[in-house]
Every structure is written in C-alpha cells, then in structure tokens.
Amino acid sequence: MTGSRDTVLALVRQALGKTGADPAAMADAQAYLDAHARGPAPVLDANRILRFIRRAGDMESTVARVSRREEIPAAVAAYLDSLELAPSLAAPLSSEPNSQLISRLSSQLSSQLSLQKLHRGVCWPEFADLDWARAGLSVEARPTVGDDRLGITGVFCAIAETGTLVVLSGADTPTATTLLPDTHVAIVSTSRIVDTMEDAFALIRTERGSVPRAINMISGPSRTGDIEQTIVLGAHGPFRVHILVVDV
Numbered sequence: 001m002t003g004s005r006d007t008v009l010a011l012v013r014q015a016l017g018k019t020g021a022d023p024a025a026m027a028d029a030q031a032y033l034d035a036h037a038r039g040p041a042p043v044l045d046a047n048r049i050l051r052f053i054r055r056a057g058d059m060e061s062t063v064a065r066v067s068r069r070e071e072i073p074a075a076v077a078a079y080l081d082s083l084e085l086a087p088s089l090a091a092p093l094s095s096e097p098n099s100q101l102i103s104r105l106s107s108q109l110s111s112q113l114s115l116q117k118l119h120r121g122v123c124w125p126e127f128a129d130l131d132w133a134r135a136g137l138s139v140e141a142r143p144t145v146g147d148d149r150l151g152i153t154g155v156f157c158a159i160a161e162t163g164t165l166v167v168l169s170g171a172d173t174p175t176a177t178t179l180l181p182d183t184h185v186a187i188v189s190t191s192r193i194v195d196t197m198e199d200a201f202a203l204i205r206t207e208r209g210s211v212p213r214a215i216n217m218i219s220g221p222s223r224t225g226d227i228e229q230t231i232v233l234g235a236h237g238p239f240r241v242h243i244l245v246v247d248v
Contacts, residue, residue: 030205044195048160052193053245055163059220060233061241069246072127073135076152076185079242080119080137083183121150121181125172143174144181151181151238157192157200158243162219165243166200169214178218184238186218189248 013019045051053063066075120138123130128141144151156168165186169175178184194200197217204211222237233239 038198041196041198042161044161048193048195049190049245052158052160052163055160056220056243057163059163060223061163061220061243063243063245065245065247067247069248070130072187072244072246073130073132073137075244077119077135077137079185080150080183119150120148121152122148122177123152124154124174124177126154127152127187144177146180148181150183150185151177152185152187153177154187155192157194157203158188159197159200160193161196164197165218167216167218168204168208168212169216170212175214175216178216179237182234182238183240183242185242185244187244187246189246191248
C-alpha cells in the first residue's frame with residue numbers, strides 16, 4: 001500500500017479504536033451476509049454463456065468464441081483485420097501538430113494502403129507466452145503508457161445478467177489497459193462467467209478475501225449522451241470492446 005493510504009487507514013482505525021485486522025469482525029460480517037437472503041433477482045437462462053454473449057452484444061461489445069487458448073492471437077488478428085481501420089488509426093498516436101500530421105498522412109496514404117497492416121498493442125503478463133508474432137501482431141506484455149491503440153486483457157470474471165466484465169486492479173492486471181487504448185480486447189474463460197453481480201462479489205470475497213484497491217465493471221465501449229442526447233462511443237475510454245470467450 002502507498003504511504004498516504006496507510007496514513008488514512010491508520011487514522012480511521014484510530015478513530016474506531018481498532019489496532020489492525022480483526023478476524024472476528026470479518027467472520028461476523030460474513031455470517032451476517034450468509035444469514036440474509038439475496039434480494040429479488042430475474043429468472044435467468046439456463047445457459048449462462050449464451051446469455052452473457054447476448055447481453056454483451058446488447059451493450060455494443062462484439063463477441064467471438066475460441067476453443068483453445070492458443071487460438072487467441074489468430075482470433076485477435078482476425079477481429080482487427082475486420083475493422084478495416086485507416087492506417088493512421090492503426091498506427092501509434094503522434095505528437096505532431098495537426099497540420100503537419102494531416103500533410104504527412106496525405107502524402108503517405110497511397111503507399112500505406114498497399115502495405116500489410118501491422119497491429120501493435122499491449123497485453124497483461126498472463127498472455128505474454130502466446131505467439132502473437134505468428135498472427136502478425138506486435139504485442140508487448142507491459143502496462144500501457146497512453147499511446148497504445150490496442151489493449152488485451154483478461155478479466156476476474158464476467159456477469160451473464162448484464163454482459164459485464166469485472167476487472168480487479170493489481171500489479172499484474174493494470175486497469176489502464178482496459179481504459180486508454182482505442183480498442184480493448186478482453187479474454188473471458190467460460191469457467192469465469194457467473195450469473196449475477198451478487199455472484200461476482202461473492203466470488204471476490206471467496207477468492208481474494210479483501211476487496212482490492214479498485215473494481216472496474218465494464219459494460220461495452222465508453223459512451224456518453226450528454227450532447228443533445230446523442231450516444232457517442234469512445235467518449236472517456238475505448239471506442240471498441242471485443243470479447244473472446246475461451247471454452248475452458
């Protein structure tokens with residue numbers, strides 16, 4: 001934890017008369033949760049995987065399925081090729097003034113269109129072992145620094161009811177990779193799809209014990225309707241969210 005966070009938590013504990021972690025209090029809290037029934041919930045489809053795929057599509061995400069983890073790079077490449085982005089959008093961001101950038105792109109456009117598009121991006125460490133180069137991708141296992149067009153991540157779990165991705169912050173799961181690139185590709189294992197948000201929080205408590213610094217819930221691309229109630233994608237985050245469901 002950071003020094004400032006330690007300081008704030010120490011002040012809170014002091015005000016509450018606590019000296020540190022209290023296993024008895026944690027057990028009491030868990031017993032309270034276990035003793036109280038959940039609130040009303042909708043009747044969900046028996047096949048939570050298909051429901052997740054359908055609801056993710058409702059949220060403007062695109063979804064594809066692969067049968068093996070090794071197929072992920074080729075599936076990512078196929079998705080990027082299907083976008084038919086202009087070369088200027090597939091290339092890294094430039095710090096050139098707009099006028100110079102436009103002039104340079106205009107003069108190079110004809111030659112760029114004849115070249116094989118090179119897809120560059122970053123991924124979480126858990127996907128560093130995949131053969132990205134064989135799929136024609138240049139993917140680095142590192143946190144994004146803000147000028148990456150493509151971010152490839154996993155998820156902690158996914159929620160079938162709402163088509164939502166659940167991402168927990170951590171050293172090996174940098175959340176900026178889900179927020180800063182124009183295109184976010186999320187890898188979801190079928191075994192990590194749960195029915196409801198309540199199930200997701202229960203899974204966090206069971207597997208992590210304590211709540212991480214941040215829990216991010218992603219339902220489709222970033223969007224806003226602030227101006228004339230017109231929905232605009234990519235307002236505060238990725239323009240596109242593509243989900244690869246891996247059958248494991």
